[in-house]
Amino acid sequence: MKPDEYDIIIVGGGIHGVGVAQAAAAQGYSVLLLEQSALAAGTSSRSSKLIHGGLRYLESAQFNLVRECLQERSLLLKNAPDLVELKPFYIPIYSETRRPAWQIRAGLSLYSTLGGLSGDTRFKVVPKRHWNQLDGLDQQDLKKVFRYYDAQTDDERLTEAVMRSAQSLGAELEMPAQLIEAQRDNHSYLVRYQKNEQQIECRANLLVNAAGPWVNDVLNKVTHKVSQLAVDLIQGTHIILEGCLNQGIYYMEAPEDKRAVFVMPWKGNIMVGTTESFYHGNPAKVHPLAKEKSYLLQTLGYYFPKYRYHRLQDIIDSFAGLRVLPRTEGTAFSRPRDTIFHTDQADDPRLVTIYGGKLTAYRATAEKLINEFKHVLPDRPAIADTKNLALTSQ
Numbered sequence: 001m002k003p004d005e006y007d008i009i010i011v012g013g014g015i016h017g018v019g020v021a022q023a024a025a026a027q028g029y030s031v032l033l034l035e036q037s038a039l040a041a042g043t044s045s046r047s048s049k050l051i052h053g054g055l056r057y058l059e060s061a062q063f064n065l066v067r068e069c070l071q072e073r074s075l076l077l078k079n080a081p082d083l084v085e086l087k088p089f090y091i092p093i094y095s096e097t098r099r100p101a102w103q104i105r106a107g108l109s110l111y112s113t114l115g116g117l118s119g120d121t122r123f124k125v126v127p128k129r130h131w132n133q134l135d136g137l138d139q140q141d142l143k144k145v146f147r148y149y150d151a152q153t154d155d156e157r158l159t160e161a162v163m164r165s166a167q168s169l170g171a172e173l174e175m176p177a178q179l180i181e182a183q184r185d186n187h188s189y190l191v192r193y194q195k196n197e198q199q200i201e202c203r204a205n206l207l208v209n210a211a212g213p214w215v216n217d218v219l220n221k222v223t224h225k226v227s228q229l230a231v232d233l234i235q236g237t238h239i240i241l242e243g244c245l246n247q248g249i250y251y252m253e254a255p256e257d258k259r260a261v262f263v264m265p266w267k268g269n270i271m272v273g274t275t276e277s278f279y280h281g282n283p284a285k286v287h288p289l290a291k292e293k294s295y296l297l298q299t300l301g302y303y304f305p306k307y308r309y310h311r312l313q314d315i316i317d318s319f320a321g322l323r324v325l326p327r328t329e330g331t332a333f334s335r336p337r338d339t340i341f342h343t344d345q346a347d348d349p350r351l352v353t354i355y356g357g358k359l360t361a362y363r364a365t366a367e368k369l370i371n372e373f374k375h376v377l378p379d380r381p382a383i384a385d386t387k388n389l390a391l392t393s394q
């Protein structure tokens with residue numbers, strides 16, 4: 001029997017895979033997505049769950065990334081109101097805070113400008129008389145508190161919603177289905193995947209590798225040699241504790257190393273994250289380390305005295321995810337967070353690998369990918385525009 005043929009086959013049902021499925025189906029292409037376990041089973045359920053421009057990326061001058069993420073944030077607030085919620089963020093400045101108040105003010109002004117100066121990118125200084133409403137934030141040596149707005153989501157539910165949208169436009173999902181081999185012949189890829197006890201073959205004009213931390217494992221399954229980018233996997237952990245934050249999200253400087261750490265309300269509890277440490281090994285086995293949990297607990301207690309005596313056993317849940325960062329000099333923090341599309345052949349690309357990226361920018365990334373590789377696909381009439389597609393929680 002002839003294998004089923006698709007314009008595009010995508011490997012990986014994280015936010016990037018489902019985003020590409022949605023963008024491709026909207027442009028009229030036939031699409032199959034293969035996910036080995038469950039939608040958002042990898043990094044896309046272990047993020048900080050922020051739909052944000054990334055204020056901290058201003059320090060490494062990644063202005064285009066911040067601008068794009070802020071535009072995507074506006075679209076998501078419009079298209080997915082039950083999944084993405086605008087929240088106040090508070091930045092407290094103490095006498096020992098590394099970044100002085102003038103620098104934070106300058107950063108917030110730039111953030112607002114990059115966000116088009118719209119109402120939801122404005123910021124203000126919280127008057128001292130209101131500090132006692134800030135969820136028990138330590139006021140000793142507190143000099144100033146800034147408030148600005150960014151958004152929060154449920155990353156897993158957002159990923160599922162984008163897949164539902166893709167399916168409503170005709171995309172197919174095979175799950176659990178694991179890619180086991182891909183072979184290029186002329187202008188297409190023959191793909192073999194495992195579903196239950198069965199091995200199934202299908203063919204694609206374009207194969208998209210959206211396997212997150214598994215991207216290079218997927219490239220190792222291609223029968224001929226294809227180049228790979230050297231990457232580091234950076235582990236980031238979050239912890240969850242009983243408690244509540246009524247005002248919003250707090251953007252803190254960890255006392256140990258001055259990294260940015262968020263303290264956030266999460267499903268009636270408090271979530272704190274994240275950390276950054278190199279990870280080696282099987283991405284499926286990543287798990288929070290005791291030293292990461294202690295670091296996050298210490299940061300929480302340092303700023304919120306009522307949690308000062310909490311111990312590791314008070315943590316009710318924790319999870320770790322992996323960022324994929326192309327290997328360069330410098331700390332993980334300072335490396336560019338731009339997404340890279342890496343192809344098997346420059347003149348006739350039939351395999352595209354997505355390295356890196358952000359949850360927030362998934363739609364823009366997916367649109368760029370489809371537009372960049374359209375020339376190897378047959379002409380199809382578009383049936384929708386992802387800018388206007390509603391995403392619903394059911």
Ligand SMILES: Cc1cc2nc3c(=O)[nH]c(=O)nc-3n(C[C@H](O)[C@H](O)[C@H](O)COP(=O)(O)OP(=O)(O)OC[C@H]3O[C@@H](n4cnc5c(N)ncnc54)[C@H](O)[C@@H]3O)c2cc1C
Pocket residue numbers: 011012013014015016017034035036037038039040041042043044045046047048049050051052177178179180210211212213214218234235236237274320321322323356357358359360361
């Ligand atoms: C700690 C942390 C915090 C973050 N916080 C934020 C944030 O607040 N805001 C933000 O915008 N971004 C954030 N990010 C970035 C964002 O979460 C990631 O860029 C995004 O989730 C990556 O999605 P992905 O689809 O590329 O990978 P993944 O979500 O990992 O998906 C890859 C999928 O591929 C599947 N797969 C692998 N191999 C195969 C195979 N052979 N066959 C079939 N399927 C396969 C896996 O099962 C997995 O589901 C954060 C990242 C980390 C690590």
